[in-house]
Amino acid sequence: AMNRVQLLGRVGQDPVMRQVDGKNPVTIFSLATNEMWRTGESEVTQGVSNLLFLCNLGDISQKTTWHRISVFRPGLRDVTYQYVKKGARLYVEGKIDYGEYTDRNNVRRQATTIIADNVIFLTDSIKEKA
DSSP states (O other): OOOOEEEEEEESSOOEEEOOTTOOOEEEEEEEEEEEEEESOEEEEEOGGGOEEEEEOSEEEEEEEEEEEEEOSHHHHHHHHHHOOTTOEEEEEEEEEEEEEEOTTSOEEEEEEEEEEEEEEOOSOOOOOO
């Protein structure tokens, strides 16, 4: 069996660090990934030198998916908390986790989280939090 996730996207907000009920602290942030595709008709066009080209004449559609990223590993947790910023491009590797919790209104809810074990910074402007 294998549980592996690879994401490439942009950070939605500056990370927060939380510690619940004496457990190990965790850094949490959201990451947006985008999918793009064309809808509509395609046609084959003959170009220069009798080469054939496939031209998609449809509209471009896009879907953004938001992922909740949690970082528990002590060194990585601290680095991501200190240096990850809203808008930064990141590559995240980890595993998917499906959990349940009870909200403030005593309603049971499900949460999907990516437990990150590797984060690569792809944005060259890294600034330390004030």
